[in-house]
Amino acid sequence: xxDILVRVLFVLFALYAGVMSWLYKTAYTEHKxxxxxxxxxxxxxxxxxxxxxxxxxxxxxxxxxxxxxxxxTKLDSWWxxxxxxxxxxxxxxxxxTKRDS
Numbered sequence: 103x104x105d106i107l108v109r110v111l112f113v114l115f116a117l118y119a120g121v122m123s124w125l126y127k128t129a130y131t132e133h134k135x136x137x138x139x140x141x142x143x144x145x146x147x148x149x150x151x152x153x154x155x156x157x158x159x160x161x162x163x164x165x166x167x168x169x170x171x172x173x174x175t176k177l178d179s180w181w182x183x184x185x186x187x188x189x190x191x192x193x194x195x196x197x198x199t200k201r202d203s
Contacts, residue, residue, distance in 0.1 A: 189195070
């Protein structure tokens, strides 16, 4: 009886070890595939992130340039207005054109 019980236990242990090693192999293979997919996704996301940042920087540069142009025109008009007021008040001589000189 003890001999049969030992053999049955060894057979059960062998089946358990086989099933567990198969499960471990399957899980490890799936883990490697998921890790590879994760690395691929990280590369794709970093590429997309750099492309989005390049586009964003281009749009931001265009808007900033447009803002600077508007600021320059407003400052020029503001300065011309001040000059005209000073000329009207007599504190500044009128501008001489090229044909006057």
